[in-house]
Amino acid sequence: MSGPAYVDALDLAAGAVLVCAVVTLWRRDLRAIVSALSIQGIALGVVAAVLAAHEHDVGLGVIAGVVLVAKGIVIPALLRQLVRRDPGSRETAASINVSASLVVAAALIVVAFLVSGKLTALLPNTATHLTPIGLATVLLGFFLLVTRRKAVSQIVGLLLIDNGVALVAFLLTAGVPLLVELGASLDVLLVVVVLRVLASTMHRALGPFDLDQLRELHD
Amino acid sequence: MLLYAILCVPFTAGIVAAIVPWARWVGYLTTVANGTVLCLGIVLAARTTNRQAIGALDGALRADALSSFMVVVIGTIALLAAWQGIRYLGVEIEREQSSRRHGALYALLVQIFVTCMLTAVLASNLGAMWIAVEATTIATTFLVGHRRSDRALEASWKYIIICSVGIALAFLGTVLVYFAALHPVGRAIGSSSIQSHGAGVLDWTSLMAASGHLDPGVMRLAMALLVLGYGTKVGLAPMHSWLPDAHSQAPAPVSALMSGVLLTVAFYALLRFKAIADGALGIGYSRTLLVIVGLGSLIVAASLLITQKDYKRMLAYHSIEHMGLIALGAAAGSSLAIAAVLLHILGHGLAKAVLFLASGEILILEGASEIEKVPALLARRPVLGGIFGFGLVALLGLPPFSLFVSELNMIRAEVAVGLGWVAGISLVCMAVIFAVVMAHGRHLLLGGTPKSEASVATSRLVSIPLVSGLLACAAFGVLAWPLQPLLHAAAHVVVR
Numbered sequence: 280m281s282g283p284a285y286v287d288a289l290d291l292a293a294g295a296v297l298v299c300a301v302v303t304l305w306r307r308d309l310r311a312i313v314s315a316l317s318i319q320g321i322a323l324g325v326v327a328a329v330l331a332a333h334e335h336d337v338g339l340g341v342i343a344g345v346v347l348v349a350k351g352i353v354i355p356a357l358l359r360q361l362v363r364r365d366p367g368s369r370e371t372a373a374s375i376n377v378s379a380s381l382v383v384a385a386a387l388i389v390v391a392f393l394v395s396g397k398l399t400a401l402l403p404n405t406a407t408h409l410t411p412i413g414l415a416t417v418l419l420g421f422f423l424l425v426t427r428r429k430a431v432s433q434i435v436g437l438l439l440i441d442n443g444v445a446l447v448a449f450l451l452t453a454g455v456p457l458l459v460e461l462g463a464s465l466d467v468l469l470v471v472v473v474l475r476v477l478a479s480t481m482h483r484a485l486g487p488f489d490l491d492q493l494r495e496l497h498d
Numbered sequence: 499m500l501l502y503a504i505l506c507v508p509f510t511a512g513i514v515a516a517i518v519p520w521a522r523w524v525g526y527l528t529t530v531a532n533g534t535v536l537c538l539g540i541v542l543a544a545r546t547t548n549r550q551a552i553g554a555l556d557g558a559l560r561a562d563a564l565s566s567f568m569v570v571v572i573g574t575i576a577l578l579a580a581w582q583g584i585r586y587l588g589v590e591i592e593r594e595q596s597s598r599r600h601g602a603l604y605a606l607l608v609q610i611f612v613t614c615m616l617t618a619v620l621a622s623n624l625g626a627m628w629i630a631v632e633a634t635t636i637a638t639t640f641l642v643g644h645r646r647s648d649r650a651l652e653a654s655w656k657y658i659i660i661c662s663v664g665i666a667l668a669f670l671g672t673v674l675v676y677f678a679a680l681h682p683v684g685r686a687i688g689s690s691s692i693q694s695h696g697a698g699v700l701d702w703t704s705l706m707a708a709s710g711h712l713d714p715g716v717m718r719l720a721m722a723l724l725v726l727g728y729g730t731k732v733g734l735a736p737m738h739s740w741l742p743d744a745h746s747q748a749p750a751p752v753s754a755l756m757s758g759v760l761l762t763v764a765f766y767a768l769l770r771f772k773a774i775a776d777g778a779l780g781i782g783y784s785r786t787l788l789v790i791v792g793l794g795s796l797i798v799a800a801s802l803l804i805t806q807k808d809y810k811r812m813l814a815y816h817s818i819e820h821m822g823l824i825a826l827g828a829a830a831g832s833s834l835a836i837a838a839v840l841l842h843i844l845g846h847g848l849a850k851a852v853l854f855l856a857s858g859e860i861l862i863l864e865g866a867s868e869i870e871k872v873p874a875l876l877a878r879r880p881v882l883g884g885i886f887g888f889g890l891v892a893l894l895g896l897p898p899f900s901l902f903v904s905e906l907n908m909i910r911a912e913v914a915v916g917l918g919w920v921a922g923i924s925l926v927c928m929a930v931i932f933a934v935v936m937a938h939g940r941h942l943l944l945g946g947t948p949k950s951e952a953s954v955a956t957s958r959l960v961s962i963p964l965v966s967g968l969l970a971c972a973a974f975g976v977l978a979w980p981l982q983p984l985l986h987a988a989a990h991v992v993v994r
Contacts, residue, residue, distance in 0.1 A: 394719070397713075397716055398677070398719070400715065401677070417667075437659060437662055440663055440667075441666050444666050444669050444670045447670060447674075448670075452673065452677045455625055455676055455700070456623075458625075458626070459626065463628075466629060466633060470632075470636060473636055473658060477658070480646070480651060481651050481655065485648065485651075
């Protein structure tokens with residue numbers, strides 16, 4: 280793939296990653312948040328696929344497939360099971376309201392653009408100019424993680440960070456070496472499985488819970 | 499062959515432990531396996547002290563003096579932890595707090611945990627090292643939550659969330675290093691600037707060779723992310739908050755492994771990246787970062803230790819202090835400083851493992867983890883109390899234990915490179931911690947009204963490993979041979 284089609288496709292897919300990140304901050308319904316995460320995973324896979332087509336890189340194509348299946352389908356499915364245990368669940372305990380969150384999100388996106396100047400300066404091209412989007416996704420994930428209190432939202436925050444890092448990796452270097460990338464994807468999958476099991480165990484032990492209730496250990 | 503064996507032996511023992519339900523002989527099997535790792539680590543150290551590196555598996559595994567030193571540390575602590583684990587699981591199953599199946603899962607996860615740490619220090623590819631460090635988080639989460647109480651579950655949730663975030667940042671840092679290595683600056687275009695787009699770029703040797711040509715702007719951002727990211731796993735401020743919870747809630751042998759080696763394996767990763775970043779940026783940049791996180795950790799540890807009422811949490815905050823000291827030593831960065839840092843890694847690992855294992859035994863016998871509820875240990879349980887007391891003495895950095903030597907050398911090195919003010923602040927924090935721990939320790943060992951009950955003997959399964967751990971820690975403080983050449987060779991790996 281080359282020329283304007285490549286640029287448009289890459290811009291569109293990377294933009295979708297960021298829009299999904301903002302949607303997770305905007306929506307309160309946990310099911311909607313998980314759906315946004317699922318779309319983000321698919322968009323991330325598309326970014327990798329577009330880059331693979333552009334660079335004629337078969338290894339990257341394989342990774343694109345793995346990312347699409349793992350982050351677009353498997354991980355969201357695991358999270359949906361968790362949401363279903365606690366029907367009608369909404370993120371009500373957030374410590375910051377939606378409009379304030381969106382303002383902070385805008386500020387974080389600006390910060391990401393400022394920070395990534397050094398990165399794009401080393402190798403200016405279509406792909407690296409999009410790296411601020413990856414960094415912004417990382418920052419938004421951080422923000423989601425520290426302001427939300429439902430187990431599912433915290434897992435989503437963690438995954439936003441991870442997707443952001445993966446996006447930066449694809450855009451800057453067309454993915455780290457194949458084995459490392461596959462190992463990293465497998466690790467993420469395992470972390471989500473572990474978190475999923477842990478959340479179920481906690482659900483059994485404590486009933487429907489907000490993480491705010493976990494205050495026994497603090498100084 | 500040697501490197502394969504180091505990875506395969508503990509893993510195979512774990513598989514065996516997973517297949518059969520827990521029994522005492524399985525515990526001895528894992529102990530022997532981890533002891534074998536220690537012996538192989540010593541052989542490896544003897545072969546790499548001459549500054550030759552050993553490779554295996556087409557260069558995917560690589561051991562230089564620094565790696566083999568870490569293998570020795572991991573082997574030592576894993577041996578102690580597995581030995582005490584026999585007693586720990588035995589008591590748990592006897593009291594029906596967990597089943598034999600659950601015990602098998604525990605043994606499997608501990609062996610996987612040990613194997614992951616060994617892989618991290620033996621991987622030549624820094625991306626593979628990252629995967630192994632991340633895998634330790636996955637393996638230990640269920641170990642932290644082993645007791646399945648509300649508190650243990652809370653601790654493991656915090657642990658995996660915070661550490662996964664940290665390790666994700668470290669991955670971003672690794673990606674940026676890779677990006678910088680793919681596009682070296684300051685070389686004639688067409689000579690070797692277009693490197694093969696393969697795994698070799700992230701190899702330690704090629705990164706070290708190319709470090710002078712890495713783009714400084716990218717490397718600054720990368721190193722900041724790596725310090726923050728791997729710093730999370732090391733337990734350095736500001737991302738330390740998982741550590742006291744995880745270390746106080748995990749079963750004693752797991753706490754010993756986490757505090758004794760997992761923290762320093764993450765620090766090992768930081769040392770490697772520091773060497774690469776120093777090549778690109780000069781020593782000043784990473785020194786500033788490490789001074790900030792090191793002093794931050796010392797201040798956090800000193801201020802939060804004062805209010806601790808729980809002896810396992812006290813030990814956990816003490817780990818944050820020691821990681822801060824190690825970070826400051828690494829900030830100094832001379833070869834004297836790095837040798838002292840490595841000796842401190844070993845000494846702290848031994849002393850902290852002994853203390854956590856002893857505190858596990860105290861928890862088993864007394865059933866309380868508050869300092870208030872466990873007075874006059876020395877009168878009631880002389881051997882256990884003595885071990886705990888000498889462990890505290892070692893940890894506070896008093897002679898003859900090796901932590902005294904390493905702390906002294908780190909401070910000397912800091913003063914020598916003009917970080918005297920940093921050494922001054924760290925001494926003040928250490929003095930505060932010394933006073934607090936002495937007060938807690940006095941109550942624990944001597945204080946209160948000694949009850950009239952007769953003194954109780956301590957199980958040999960506990961006393962033999964712990965006393966030998968303490969003796970080793972003291973021996974390394976007095977004898978320079980056999981360790982000194984290895985430490986210098988290891989320091990030379992990361993100091994130019």
